[in-house]
Amino acid sequence: GESVGLHLPTLSVQEGDNSIINCAYSNSASDYFIWYKQESGKGPQFIIDIRSNMDKRQGQRVTVLLNKTVKHLSLQIAATQPGDSAVYFCAEAKNFNKFYFGSGTKLNVKP
Amino acid sequence: DTEVTQTPKHLVMGMTNKKSLKCEQHMGHRAMYWYKQKAKKPPELMFVYSYEKLSINESVPSRFSPECPNSSLLNLHLHALQPEDSALYLCASSQVDRGNTEAFFGQGTRLTVV
Numbered sequence A: 001g002e003s004v005g006l007h008l009p010t011l012s013v014q015e016g017d018n019s020i021i022n023c024a025y026s027n028s029a030s031d032y033f034i035w036y037k038q039e040s041g042k043g044p045q046f047i048i049d050i051r052s053n054m055d056k057r058q059g060q061r062v063t064v065l066l067n068k069t070v071k072h073l074s075l076q077i078a079a080t081q082p083g084d085s086a087v088y089f090c091a092e093a094k095n096f097n098k099f100y101f102g103s104g105t106k107l108n109v110k111p
Numbered sequence B: 001d002t003e004v005t006q007t008p009k010h011l012v013m014g015m016t017n018k019k020s021l022k023c024e025q026h027m028g029h030r031a032m033y034w035y036k037q038k039a040k041k042p043p044e045l046m047f048v049y050s051y052e053k054l055s056i057n058e059s060v061p062s063r064f065s066p067e068c069p070n071s072s073l074l075n076l077h078l079h080a081l082q083p084e085d086s087a088l089y090l091c092a093s094s095q096v097d098r099g100n101t102e103a104f105f106g107q108g109t110r111l112t113v114v
Helices: none
Strands: A010-014 A019-024 A032-038 A045-051 A056-058 A062-067 A072-077 A086-094 A098-110 B004-007 B010-013 B018-025 B031-037 B044-050 B053-057 B064-070 B073-079 B087-094 B109-113
Touching (some): A019 A098, A032 A072, A045 A062, A045 A072, A072 A086, B004 B087, B018 B031, B031 B073, B044 B064, B073 B087
Parallel strands (some): A010 A098, B010 B109
Antiparallel strands (some): A019 A072, A032 A086, B018 B073, B031 B087, B087 B109
C-alpha cells in the first residue's frame, strides 16, 4: 500500500531566480533522457530531451545537462515564473519507445 | 489537435466489477502507452502498443487487459481489481520514429477500487 506522509523533494525559489533540478539515473544504455513537467491534476508534459551522446541542450528558458561520468541529469530553468510551479520528472527512453520515469522534484515558485 | 483524451476522469469500482478505461488521440501517433501513477510517485510503465500491436507488457497482472482496436483508440479493461490498484491511470501517445521522444499524455483516470 501507499506510505502515509510520503514527501516529494521540494525546491523553493523566488520568482525571477534560476532553478536547477537534479536527477540521478542508473541505466547507461538509455538512448535519450527527458524532462517532464506535471501540474496538479494533469498528465505529464514534455519539456526537453537530450540524446545520450550529447552533454548539453538548450530550449526556450530551459537547459538540460547530462553528465554520463556520474550518471547525472539536470534541468535549469531561467527566470523562473509562478507558472513553472509543478512536479518535474526525469525519464529515460530505451529502444526509443520505452519511457521510464525517475523520481520527481516539486518546484515551488514564490512570488 | 495535440490532445490525448481519457474517459472517464474518475471511476469508483468494486473488486468484483468489470470496467474499461478509454483513451483517444488524433495526432496520427502509432505508439500508445498505459501508465499507472500512485500519489507522489512517478508514472510506472504498464503497456506499450506499437502499430496497434502489444510490444511491451511490464509484467502487469492479468486483471489488467489492454486493447488497441485501431490507431486512434486504446482501452484498458479492468476485472477483479484490488484496493491497491487504486491510482491515476495515464494514457500517452507518441510517434514511433527513432529520435522522437515526445510523448503526449492525457489527464488520466482517477481509479478507486473499493
